[in-house]
Amino acid sequence: MSALVEVKNLKTYFSSGRGTVHAVDDVSFSIEKGKTVGLVGESGCGKSTLGRTIIHLTNSTGGQILYEGEDITHPNRKELRALREKMQIIFQDPFSSLNPRLTIQETIQEPLKLSKRYDKQTIEKETNRLMELVGIEERLRNSYPHELDGGRRQRVGIARALALNPQFVVCDEPVSALDVSIQAQILNLLIELQEEIGLTYLFITHDLSVVRHISDTICVMYLGQMVETAPTEEFFEKQYHPYSKALLSAIPTTDLQKDKKRIILKGEITSAINPQPGCRFASRCIYADERCKQPVKLEELGEGHFVACHRAKEVNGMA
Template identity: 50%
Template sequence: MSKPLLEVKGLKKYFDVTGGIFSRKVGEVKAVDDVSFSVYEKEVLGIVGESGCGKSTTGKALLRLTEPTEGEVLFDGKDITGMSQEEMRKMRRDMQIIFQDPYASLNPRHKVEKILGEPLIVHGIGSKKERLEKVKQILETVGLPGEHAQRYPHQFSGGQRQRIGIARALIVNPKLIVCDEPVSALDVSIQSQILNLMEDLQEEFGLTYVFIAHDLSVVRHISDRVGVMYLGRMVELADNEELYENPLHPYTRSLMSAVPNPDPDAKKERIILQGDVPSPSNPPSGCAFHTRCPEAMDICRQVRPEFREKTVNHFVACHLYEDSVKN
């Protein structure tokens, strides 16, 4: 394999919890707790997990939209966590994001021409005339008429707004786009259109995506590799087909068992997890999943499992696959 475009090593993001009349720190929420992975050029890495597992915080920490507490984020071989704001601003031309909510991510007071032209002004690209031309061009690339540049966001539907969000990320020709649940706020009929558009754009522009979602069938459709997160930690990472055909971690297996099967005659055993997701401000000791795991052992309660390669390119953090634990 070629050299990774993005390498994440031991990424952590903790949020302080304050209390009392002086708002003193009384604890911390471990939103992302020691996550490591790589993303290769022109690859789509899917990140899945239930709500509150730290997927979106991971995506934002990769771009320093939220500052990481600890760890390294290497983009094109450079560690961006130590960069000044000015260096980071230049770097953001190559690293963009598509936000989850197409309604909240566009300024309602600005016309689309201004919304899409702003990144070009920030990065000093083109004259005023060239920028307007580029705005019209990128709107047509994402399937909207060029003259819609003169409209305001409220004049578009949710699907059209998300196309504008994609256009904004694309207009500066980035290498990497973090897609933070880009279709979860859209109707199912529109989701497939947006996903197909994103696939076409990836091919046309040679893009690399980190695709964050909680819908496993969406991730299967678009990703080359998939990482599964639980309570701020990565528990499994493998090639798309390998993960869906041969999930190793008990949490991944329970997620897979919940994916609807279009065949009405297919028999499928549903794995129902007991209990609720623990609080990230007070995660369990050892393996974070042991409180709900049907296969938990004594070691799971005490020792945190290492995230290691079980078979080629299939990583898992589970004591079930550690030789020392097996009898």
């Protein structure tokens, strides 16, 4: 298996009135073809920015993005057009991701028309195929987004993203705005599509139970940095980073017998504006000490299990 998308030391900074926001700071990871990487983290940790930087909706400040081994960090206009056909995005809010003035058909056909590769008949055929693929009823063709419920709207968003047969899709919290029963439908649709077409996903979410259902690998982000990454099974069995532990302890459980200790985080979130070197989680970490003021790097503690924590070994009794 080779990596379809690889990111090396990627940085995305925004300048704001009060300084530089380090939204994504030195992040490296790779996604293998046909696999799903789940990117989790709390609001504002830079997970959406990371996804948008990879598909060039946001400009990167530094680092490298590779697609099938090729450097695509700074594409020219023509290359960018080609790239956007291979890399797509599904948005979080199905109520703001569809233009209220375009019918379902118009929305799905827009990318096909813009690619200028298809004649009228093919566009018609492709539209039918896409609508069937994502499960939108034929009768909704000429409806407007406001006449559809959230689940169907999200299906339209998915159809638009898949119109040009991309290989890589960034799913930016595609189910967090939906009802629980519809969440499952959309998740299953995404899984089916992956099996049918062999899509590769970067699945961004703050919902750990969702990510467990769909991902092969989990990456945990905290304030612009990757703090832990591991294969899904491994991750849910054993987390090494104190932040990941706290995150997992926050999942509600239905098992009354299980004695669960909820780890409640204290302290303030460090600001992502001009952050100090060193572990960004230190100010909220119960294990933090002097060493945590030094910069941290991801370190392999198990098979494919990387952690960025100075005290990971001690804390987990591995020293």
